[in-house]
Amino acid sequence: MAESAVGFLLERLAPVFENKLKLFTGVQAEVIFLKGQLELIRAFLRAADALEESDEELKVWVKQVRDVVHEAEDLLDELELVQVHNHTNGFSIYLSIRNMKARYRIAHELKSINSRMKTISSNRKRFLSKLDSSSEASNSITRGNTWHDQRGDALLLENTDLVGIDRPKKKLIEWLINGCPGRSVISVTGMGGMGKTTLVKKVYDDTEVRKHFKACVWVTVSQSCKIEELLKDLAQKLFSEIRRPIPEGMESMCSDRLKMIIKELLQGKRYLVVFGDVWHMYEWEAVKYALPNNNCCSRIMITTRRSDLAFTSSVESNGKAYNLQPLKEDEAWDLFCRNTFRGDSCPSYLIDICKYILRKCEGLPLAIVAISGVLATKDKRRIDEWDMICRTLGAEIHGNGKLDSFKTVLNLSFNDLPYHLKYCFLYLSIFPQDYLIQRMRLIRLWIAEGFIEAKEGKTKEDVADDYLKELLNRNLIQVAGTTSDGRVKTVRIHDLLREIIVLKSKDQNFASIVKEQSGAWPEKIRRLSVHGILPYWQQHRSVSQLRSLLIFGVGELVSLGKLFPSGFKLLSVLDYQDAPLKKFPLVVIDLYHLRYLSLRNTKVKMVPGHIIGKLHNLETLDLKGTSVRELPVDILKIQKLRHLLVYQFKVKGHAQFHSKHGLKAPTEIGNLKSLQKLCFVEANQDRGMIIRQLGELTQLRRLGILKLREEDAMDFCLSIERLTNLHALSVASEGENKVIDLTFLCSPPPFLQRLYLSGRLQELPSWIQSLHGLARLFLKWSCLNYDPLVYLQDLPNLAHLELLQVYNGDTLHFMCGKFKKLKVLGIDKFDGLKQVTVEKDAMPCLERLSIGRCELLKKIPSGIENLTKLKVLEFFDMPDELMKTICPHGPGKDHCKVLHIPDVYSTYWRDGGWDVYALDSFSRDCSARSGTVMRSHEPRIQWKV
Template sequence: MAESAVGFLLQRLAPVFDNKVKLFAEDQAEVIHLKGWLERIKAFLRIADALEDSDEELKVWAKQLRDVAHEAEDLLDELQLFQVHNHAIGFSIYLRVRNMKARYRIVHELKNINSRMKTISSTHERFRHKLDTASEASSSNYTGNAWHDPRGDALLLDNTDLVGIDRPKKQLIGWLIKGCPGRKVISVAGMGGMGKTTLVKQAYDDPEVRKHFKACVWVTVSQSFKVEELLRDLAQKLFSEIRRPIPERMESMCSDKLKMIIKDLLQRKRYLVVFDDVWHMYEWEAVKYALPNNSCGSRIIITTRKSDLAFTSSIESNGKVYNLQPLKEDEAWDLFCRNTFPGNSCPPYLIDICKYILRKCGGLPLAIVAISGVLATKDKRRIDEWDMICRSLGAEIQGNGKLDYFKTVFNLSFNDLPYHLKYCFLYLSIFPEDYLIQRKRLIRLWIAEGFIEAKEGKTMEDVANDYLKELLNRNLIQVADTTSDGRVKTLRIHDLLREIIILKSKDQNFATIVKEQSVAWPERIRRLSVHGRLPYRQQHRLASQLRSLFMFGVVENLSLGKLFSGGFKLLSVLDYQDVPLKKFPVADVDLYHLRYLSLRNTKVKMVPSYIIGKLHNLETLDLKKTPVRELPVDILKLQKLRHLLVYRLKVKGYPEFYSKHGFKAPTEIGNLQSLQTLCFVEANLDYGMIIRQLGKLSQLRRLGILKLREEDGKAFCLSIGRLTNLHALSVASEGENKFIDLRFLSSPPPFLQRLYLSGNLHELPSWIQSLHSLARLFLKWSCLKHDPLVYLQDLPNLAHLELLQVYDGDTLHFRCGKFKKLKVLGLDKFDGLKQVTVGKDAMPCLERLSIGRCELLKNVPSGIEHLTKLKVLEFCDMPDELMKTICPHGPGKDHCKVSHIPDVYSTYWRDGGWDVYALDNFSRDCCPRSGTVMRSHEPRIQWKL
């Protein structure tokens, strides 16, 4: 992590040398000096990070360097703060003198840092030989000591040792011996410890496979990959396999010569080559041309932790990718008991404890085996010992040598990360156990922390999304939920990985996690995440270097001033989401550096003007789900503001679903030129002035407008036509019968992906048909005279369509071969609808269909049996006559049409919530309103930007 700290500091120094941050000459000289030291030492830090866990002296050296980098970062931010104060209007002479003294102190401390850097650098010379040797060693990333590689054990396992292997093994063998005669690449991908090597070795050793191929070779790839060594290893194993003598002077052959030899050996043979644990694409690129693309049915298997590598290497040959999944619950329990209680079953009094510990393993075979090895040594009669492991699994991981196995496998993946991704990954340690992390929230936090490097042609959000994709690609984090159009919505991290990164985060002083029973806090806290009640004995700590503060599950109404003393002058992130806060929390605190402020789902009602105007660096202001209804004009001073969210949902009754309260924005909202997200502005309060201002916000990507007046339609269209970067647009009229005039929008935003229109349209805008990127379309109260499906059916990327009180006709016809990408369809409040027809090959991807409040619809859609991928069919407040036609008991004449659908529900709105009935629970007298299985107060489908 010293590499990350130094790399991050060098990144923070860039504005100084680009003249974006003005310093005095003496300050500048010290900063230049510091930059020189950092650049000279940075080249060795990746190797040092990989070795520090096994070398105590090196670990101390890396910590010293990391501390210096953190202190230098703090001093630079302090300098910037003093410069701002010096240029403030009306600044007194006394305060100027005081700030000058403080600046001289900082310059003195910068000199001290440079002196310490000189000492650290001279000490570094003692490590140079060690680091150089490690960088050349083939096992440099295995910590430098003799480390037991678990892949070797995976090659020796018997079938009796394995669980859950039969189904994936059968799939893999089928791909190997069947199919076209051309050469195919099969990739097996998954996180470290998932069992990729084990699975492939079982298929590789299967007698049917060995008999099918004339030459079978297994090559284990190391992280310190060298082309000649890999090719030489492959060639030697091939000569041994076909029982031919190895050519003389092979040890000195170049890579081209080795490729020619390998290609000649395999040209006329049906071969199988396995490359186990490939880390980088260039490893595959270096060897693929040595493997002939013959017509003998040859196969290549690659195992890798990186999903993009698996996909790219296989797609070239129309091959296959097997994404290895965690063990199922019963399989995981079987493996756990085999290793924890050999020859016995789990004692009944330990079952709950064992189930909890097993859940932490997340179906990861290596984690299950590692934890089982620890538990197998525990006294089965001492329940307290087992319970202690439940409550302190992190400490067990840190102190138990039996778990080094699992930690080292994880460290291989962590050390392979570039320095900027290490910080992003460690940041996940701030979230509580089992917490679903919102993608947008995480990206905005990364940006606020300064982890994201600017790249030409991309916004910071685009780059942050690339970082997130890379972590997902490396299988270090997992997607928990996606939107209907395929975007990542929430993320999760494997429980044991979370325990390990918490330990690493603590060791590196990256973040401090505080729980009710936490141990004492460190002296210097950079990021503080409070889980649950804050221990009172720890309050009033000095927090002048604190960068981020999070509250999770805190039920106390805390103020910053009471929480700590000494101020928060360097605070960048303040996240109070879901805390029962009643007042704006930063009344008496100078937060010039604050970039992220979230009061989401708090009880804050007002934003004080004298505070908000001081947050000059604020990038995200999240007031979603708060009672705030108006923002002061001082918000216009925040020229760096990128995301402004101020709204809450109305859920008083069925008609209120999909409705929101927005906020009154300052008239000159167009001055906030950096805005990318603006949700939701009430537009009927200023005679259309805000609507005309919107056209100035050229960076907008998400825009939500409420209560748009009919007479502002032309101005609205002119403004929207200028927002060429817009990806999501939500517009609501002043009421159900009010008109939204979109006739003047001749050129809609070209990249629009999500469109939500609530209001009377009379006719569907013709430009909707040109939105080739449109993935989600929600229409409400449209009152169209013509069938809208005709205009929407050819949209190439439409995945989610919701129509609420949209059309007065009696028939909806989904024509053959249309709506090719549609996955979710909702039809609600079609008062005249009597028939829905689904043509053959229409909506071939549809997974969810909801039909609600169509009182004249007495039968299920004709042709619904053609929807072979349909997983959920939901009827909301539909007539009993229709429900009886699909009842599995009695006269259900249409039951056979829906029998292929896994989940069929009937839901009814009662007393402020949904009563939900499953088809299988309908009573034998065919009443669809008995046998309640769920009660929900949430909207059936929420309209989200």
């Protein structure tokens, strides 16, 4: 992590040398010296970071580097504050003297930092020989002397020791033996500790597999693998397998010569080569051309923690990638009891404790085996000891030697991360246990923290999204929820992996997590995450270096000014999301460095102009779910603002279904040139001036407009044509009967993926058919006189289509071979609709179909049995006559047509909420009113940008 801190500071120093931050006399030289020392130290910090756990002296040295780097970063930010005050506060003798004192103090402290850095750098030389010898030791460790012992033990497990292996084993054997005659790659991927090596070894040793292949070789790839060593290892094992002597001089052969020898050995043979634990793409790239494609049904197997590597290596060879899943609940319990109670059953009084601990393991075999090994040594009569482990599992992982191997396995994935990803991954420790982390919230927080550096041709959001994908590919975080068009919506982290990074975060002084009144804070706090309770007992603690404050689940708030009277002038992130906050926090007025301010889902009603206008570095202002309805003109001073979210859903029955409250924005909104997301702005003000201003926001990716007037249609279309980066657009007219005229739009945004239109359409815009990237289309109140499906059915990437009061006709016809990618379809309030027809091969990917409030529709869609992938069929507020047709004991004959659909629901809006009935409930009473399953006040579908 020290390497990450140094790399981060070096990036922060870049503006200094680009003259963005002017330095006064005496400081320039100190900064240059600091930069030179940092570059020298950074050269070998990665090795030191990886080995500090096993060397206390080295650990102290790394901590010294990290502390000095943090202090230097703080000084740079303070220097910027001094310069800002110098330029903005006007001239006064008092301010001039105060700033001069601050300058001298900063210069003195920077000189002191450089003196310490010089000493640290000189001490570095003492560690060089230690690092060299430790590097060799590390290589041998990685090859098998320490953590690989656990993997070696896994290779020796008997079948009776394994659970949940039969199904994936059978699948992999089938892939190996059957399939194309050419060489293909079978990859097995999953997070560390999932059991990839164990599974593949059992496949490799299977009698059927060994008979099928003439040469079988297993090669273990170390994390610090050298290509020549890997090729030598492969060649030696091949010579041994085919019983031929190893050529003289092979130890000194270059990689090209080794590849030729391997290729000659395997040519004409049906071979199986397994590469265990491949970490990087270059390792696969280095060996793949040595393995001939000899049309003998040869196979290569790879185990890896990286999903992208597994997918790429398999796809390019027409192979397969198997994503190993956690154990099922019953399998996990079986494995847990076998190892904990050694064949005996779990005592009834320990079941709840054991079930809780097992839930923390989340089906991860290595975690189950490791923790059950600890529990096996405990006295089963001492319930208090078991309960203690249950309550302090994180401390147990840190302090119990029996769990060291488990911790090492997961730490390897962290150590393999490049420095810019280590900060991003460690940041996940600030979120509470089992918290679903919204993707865009995380991306905006990373950007505000300064972890993301823009690359040429990409925005910071693009780069952050790449970082997130990389962490997903490495199986360090998991997708928790996706949108209907396949975008990642929320992510989460495995409970035990979270425990490990929380410990690492605390050890590295990266973040402090407060969950209770007791406990000690570190001397200097950089990031503070409060879970459930504000720390009153620390009221007078200095937090002058605090960079981030995030509050989760706090029932009662105290003014931050009272809680931290000394202030936190360097704060860049303040996140109040879901907190019981009633007023805009006045404390932010002095936070020049603040980049992220979230008041989402609070009770704030007003944003003071004299405060918000001072936040010149603010990039995200999240007021979604608040009662704010108007923004002050002072917000136009925030030229760096990238994300402005100010809206609230309102659901009051069907008449205002999916409606939103927007905001009144300043007329000159076009001055905010950096805006990427603007939702939702009311357009019926200032005689359409705002509509013309929108064209100035050329960086916009998401735009939401409410109350668009018909007379502003041409200006609106002209503005939209200028927004060439737009990915999502939501437009609502002034009311249900008001027209949206988008026919003036000649060149729609080329990258538009999501389009939401609420209002009457005299005709469906012809340009919609040209949106080949369109994945979501919601139309509401269109009231067209012709079937819109004809114009939408060939959109190649349309995954979600919602139609609410869109068509006045009596028939909807889904034609054969159309809507090829559609997964979700909603049909709502088609007053004249009497028949829906689905031809064979229409909507072949449809998974969810919702039909509601079509009073004349008395039969289910004709051809619904053709929708073979349909998982959910939902009717809401539909006639009883239709529901009777699918009741198994009713008069209808269509029950058999929906038997292939796992979930069939009937939903009714009653007294401000939804009553939901499952098919097995309303089948007992064809009036479809018995057996309520769920009561919900949430909208069935949310219209989002």
